[in-house]
Amino acid sequence: MALNLPKKGRIADKPLIKRVWDAEGKLEWDAKLFQRTASILQQSFAEGIEQQKAELRVGVAYGIDNPMLLTAFELNLFHFSAGKTSVQLQELNKLFRKAKSFREFEVAALQLTKTFNRQWLETEYNTANLIGKASATYHRLMGRTDLFPYWEYKTIGDDKVRDEHAAMDGIILPANHKFWKIIFPPNDWNCRCYLVPRQAAEVADIDFKKMEERVEAYMRTKAFERAKNQGFGVNRADLGEVFTAEQQYPKVLTEAYKKFNALNHENYKLATAEDLSSKAKEEAPTYEGTEEEFYAGLDLINDRRVIEDYNQRQHHVSSMSKVRLALTLALEQALQSPDEVWLNAAELADQPNRLVYIRYFNGSTLVAVGTLKGKVRKLNKWFSLKNAADVEAYRKGLLIK
Incomplete structure (x- = not known):
């Protein structure tokens, strides 16, 4: 019933x-x-x-x-x-x-x-x-x-x-x-x-x-x-x-997607990235192991190494640079305990399917970006930003956490 x-x-x-x-x-x-x-x-x-x-x-x-x-x-x-x-x-x-x-x-x-x-x-x-x-x-x-x-x-x-x-x-x-x-x-x-x-x-x-x-x-x-x-x-x-x-409610979805992607922290009445970063107490951790050791700790699903976020969303992780490897502990925190998660699109007219995870640390902000390609959600990139204006560029779209 x-x-x-x-x-x-x-x-x-x-x-x-x-x-x-x-x-x-x-x-x-x-x-x-x-x-x-x-x-x-x-x-x-x-x-x-x-x-x-x-x-x-x-x-x-x-x-x-x-x-x-x-x-x-x-x-x-x-x-x-x-x-x-x-x-x-x-x-x-x-x-x-x-x-x-x-x-x-x-x-x-x-x-x-x-x-x-x-x-x-x-x-x-x-x-x-x-x-x-x-x-x-x-x-x-x-x-x-x-x-x-x-x-x-x-x-x-x-x-x-x-x-x-x-x-x-x-x-x-x-x-x-x-x-x-x-x-x-x-x-x-x-x-x-x-x-x-x-x-x-x-x-x-x-x-x-x-x-x-x-x-x-x-x-x-x-x-x-x-x-x-x-x-x-x-x-x-x-x-x-x-x-x-x-x-779906809007008849012209491409126009709706553009509108959603234009939303920012002000639409959600959030503090600026500069304010949030300045209040963070924790230092960003640094991973000191090898790439092989990091991958060994990940689940292997359909022949792909994956890392899960706070809601059990799985992201495929491929090879990485030494800079990204050093940030993998901060990455795990950003995925599993993010301060913000935004849903947007790489191109304004596209359907929002890009997840942006943000975690504020003392003196820096970790940003991780995952996109859907076919049936595989891949963690495309993650990086540390010190300039608050650069962080704001990623605080766009639908705030889902």
Whole structure:
């Protein structure tokens, strides 16, 4: 059944409205709104994974063991939350310009925030939870196709199930069938359909041709066409996306990315890098071992040496200069206990996927930059900066920690 957004997860509308009023309808960014929205959706997605672990079926343990994939989902939710924040502020600013008094503005703004932060957020909250569950299911089942080479499509079976989805109840196809790239649930907003793994002996009498015809019949429905236009009809668990491009709030994503990358410490009401560096007490540690000794202490995953950050994001680390080697202890502190983490893009029009970790030390600041290339997140560079103005150049984008 659909979840109800918990009271502790709700967004305080009146303080947001007051901030727009105080900015005289020129509030371009609101860090509290962005971070609260992202936090709610991240938590719901994570809870979906955990809930699915507790709903074991036929001895299959559910979960996602791929940190790279989890990072892709996480960044997708940050992008979505940033876009929603931007669009909501644009609409609130418009209401300010139309209003003749604070009371008139507040009445209209409360209705708008109710739509954004209650009605729509409730659906988005449920979607994140469902995708968490579905992704946990998909990636565990993909690892057990030797035991369960077939999957069955199931609905909850109550009176809220869509007719088109009810018509697919009981469809069984091979786990590697191309149709699972299209109909892997959820298949619409608040869709609660799920899969059950089946062994070969359980499907001995199945007519797979008829099963395919039932899927094709669904794909010819208006309901499928509408859902597809709204970003469904894809396997998000395979894509690493909770919300597809069609479901992002800004219509022109490249312009939104430019806007996000232009944000800096002032938009988040942070102190300057000079102030933060001057208050740091700890000296940056120096690594005195060899490169071989450093690599020996890292995990080896898919033939790559990786180092994890505070949220178990994995970064591939390749060969390095002597200067970088000496900074590896400071690097580990910057990754595992950063003072700030920024999400931005190397090119302004690109989707933000570059993570910048910052750790302030007494007299210097360690900056580490990791980017995503294909399915590999690589730690491109890390360096120590003494000039505060140089540090500010890296304090750009979406502040995620």
